[in-house]
Amino acid sequence: MTHCIFGYCSAKTKAMYHKLHEPCAVVGVYNQGKFIPKKFLWKNNQYAIDQLTFITDIADGNVKKRMYSAQVNGNVYRLLFNRTDEKWFVEEVWCE
Amino acid sequence: MSNRIFLHVDINSYFATLLQQETPSLRGKPVGVLKEAGRGCVIAASKEAKQFGVKTGCRAKDAKLLCPHIQFIPANFDMYLSATRQLRDLFLDLSPDIQIFSLDEAFLEFTALKNIYPSAYIFGQLVQKRIKETLGEWVTCNVGIAQTKILAKLTSEVSPKNSITEVTEDNKSLLLSTVNFADVCGVGYRLEKKLLELGVRHPYQINFLSQADLEKHFGPFWSVQLQKIAQGEDPHFLVHQRDTPHMKSVSRSITGFKLARTEAAVQQVIYNLCAEVMYKTRKMNLAGRHVGISLTGTSSPSSIFPDSNLSNQDTTIVQDGWNRRTHRQAYWSSHKTSQQYIQHTQELYSILYDEMASHRPEQFPVIRFRVSLSLLKPITQIPQVLWEEWWKKEQVEQACDEISKKYGLFTVRSGRLHAPDLIRPEVTGFFGDQSYYFD
Numbered sequence: 001m002t003h004c005i006f007g008y009c010s011a012k013t014k015a016m017y018h019k020l021h022e023p024c025a026v027v028g029v030y031n032q033g034k035f036i037p038k039k040f041l042w043k044n045n046q047y048a049i050d051q052l053t054f055i056t057d058i059a060d061g062n063v064k065k066r067m068y069s070a071q072v073n074g075n076v077y078r079l080l081f082n083r084t085d086e087k088w089f090v091e092e093v094w095c096e
Numbered sequence: 097m098s099n100r101i102f103l104h105v106d107i108n109s110y111f112a113t114l115l116q117q118e119t120p121s122l123r124g125k126p127v128g129v130l131k132e133a134g135r136g137c138v139i140a141a142s143k144e145a146k147q148f149g150v151k152t153g154c155r156a157k158d159a160k161l162l163c164p165h166i167q168f169i170p171a172n173f174d175m176y177l178s179a180t181r182q183l184r185d186l187f188l189d190l191s192p193d194i195q196i197f198s199l200d201e202a203f204l205e206f207t208a209l210k211n212i213y214p215s216a217y218i219f220g221q222l223v224q225k226r227i228k229e230t231l232g233e234w235v236t237c238n239v240g241i242a243q244t245k246i247l248a249k250l251t252s253e254v255s256p257k258n259s260i261t262e263v264t265e266d267n268k269s270l271l272l273s274t275v276n277f278a279d280v281c282g283v284g285y286r287l288e289k290k291l292l293e294l295g296v297r298h299p300y301q302i303n304f305l306s307q308a309d310l311e312k313h314f315g316p317f318w319s320v321q322l323q324k325i326a327q328g329e330d331p332h333f334l335v336h337q338r339d340t341p342h343m344k345s346v347s348r349s350i351t352g353f354k355l356a357r358t359e360a361a362v363q364q365v366i367y368n369l370c371a372e373v374m375y376k377t378r379k380m381n382l383a384g385r386h387v388g389i390s391l392t393g394t395s396s397p398s399s400i401f402p403d404s405n406l407s408n409q410d411t412t413i414v415q416d417g418w419n420r421r422t423h424r425q426a427y428w429s430s431h432k433t434s435q436q437y438i439q440h441t442q443e444l445y446s447i448l449y450d451e452m453a454s455h456r457p458e459q460f461p462v463i464r465f466r467v468s469l470s471l472l473k474p475i476t477q478i479p480q481v482l483w484e485e486w487w488k489k490e491q492v493e494q495a496c497d498e499i500s501k502k503y504g505l506f507t508v509r510s511g512r513l514h515a516p517d518l519i520r521p522e523v524t525g526f527f528g529d530q531s532y533y534f535d
Contacts, residue, residue, distance in 0.1 A: 015121075015167055016133060054118040054232060056178040060504030067174070069118045076119050094119055 015096030026079060026088045037068050040079060042090050047072045101206040101216050104240040104248035105223055108257045110200035111140035114179055115169050117232040126166045128159050133170045143257055177523045177533065179231055186230050190223060199527045203245050216241045220260040245334040246325060250275055268328050273300035280325060282333045302326035343531055346377050347468030350519055355393060355461035362462050366449050367512045368519045369467045374441040375505055376532050377469055378497060383437035383478055384469035389448045392464035395426035426460040437478045440493050444469060
């Protein structure tokens with residue numbers, strides 16, 4: 001087992017997603033009407049997205065959110081976009 | 097046998113596969129999916145974990161013994177529902193007649209597409225390709241092709257992962273004589289046990305039993321259904337009823353993280369489940385008359401169970417992890433048919449708790465709760481209530497519904513639900529409430 005690079009979990013903690021919910025900025029491109037995130041800025045660091053591994057649409061009432069699972073240098077970040085207030089968050093990060 | 101052709105599409109190890117798709121470092125590794133971090137029951141296993149004998153429903157510590165390298169990951173129900181919605185859109189794009197059978201299974205009718213594709217097998221390959229394009233490269237599925245849904249489902253379930261298999265008149269009997277009844281959809285544990293007592297292990301064996309024998313052991317309904325299964329024809333539960341007017345019942349159950357030891361905690365969970373059941377029922381413009389509740393928990397060995405509804409199952413011993421005391425499992429259930437249709441959370445709660453649960457013989461700590469509302473009818477078909485007080489409450493409910501619709505469930509809620517750990521709706525593998533999610 002490796003140490004968590006973010007310091008959110010100890011070496012004994014099992015691999016899992018850790019909740020952050022921290023604001024971030026995202027840049028991307030529109031491809032055939034769909035927004036594809038390419039980079040995000042979080043805590044003054046830029047992260048270039050290698051691959052989007054999954055897109056989850058979440059709806060609770062009329063509040064619609066979209067979760068982009070983005071792979072960056074082998075780590076996966078869940079980027080949450082609130083479609084109502086148009087805000088981006090680094091919602092969770094995979095630690096192992 | 098009809099000339100219709102059905103494809104049964106079954107995504108392999110759905111819950112675990114989607115997590116592996118999302119998190120590439122999990123791919124190729126044995127994964128056990130838990131409802132939440134720290135839970136003790138494996139609700140799904142990846143194909144790698146299944147090779148070690150880890151099955152759905154097995155305890156996490158048993159899974160660890162079978163497969164020491166297994167990684168336990170909490171489920172992501174939003175992801176599963178979102179993926180099923182994407183699959184539904186994809187299937188509707190491919191075939192005019194589809195039936196979403198569960199969260200990870202669907203039937204696609206090929207009959208109308210015969211002139212478009214050279215064969216059902218090629219269409220099956222297209223389905224597999226489009227699923228990979230939609231959900232990701234790691235997601236694989238089995239496709240079963242047959243003239244009936246039951247044969248298509250049976251063959252896809254017993255075939256190797258990521259395969260396409262076709263049932264024809266030539267291999268139909270072979271399939272029905274080799275699969276176990278345990279693999280047949282709709283045949284539960286008790287029916288399977290009854291069949292085994294008669295020496296019947298495979299569907300094909302039913303053909304050798306007389307009609308009188310079948311009726312004697314299984315009654316007039318199941319004797320006919322079993323004969324249909326033995327012939328490879330669709331039993332009642334696989335006949336797609338497109339004209340089903342509305343849901344028959346709405347229920348919600350939950351197994352808690354820890355025992356609800358105080359009566360206040362029990363009340364809060366029951367109210368929480370009532371609020372969800374009522375919200376779903378109201379959203380579908382329905383109201384129900386029959387209510388049911390069941391509570392499962394632990395009881396000390398010295399407890400007396402005077403009521404016949406409260407069963408003391410001596411065979412189940414629950415061990416308390418801290419002091420190793422033993423407890424017996426306690427179970428209580430009750431149901432009631434009301435004269436009026438129930439349309440408000442408070443009405444439902446009053447019957448379930450005030451009239452029923454508060455009078456249960458023993459107030460044991462509860463781990464599992466279930467509430468249900470059935471005998472549902474559209475509100476346009478039920479008699480109007482004339483009480484002024486009721487209409488005031490209805491106005492409050494309507495206002496709460498509007499807020500929930502706009503900002504999400506429990507944005508505004510009763511003071512009874514003040515605790516931060518609210519129980520929110522979650523999708524289940526059986527997807528019984530799909531009309532609620534899709535409409």
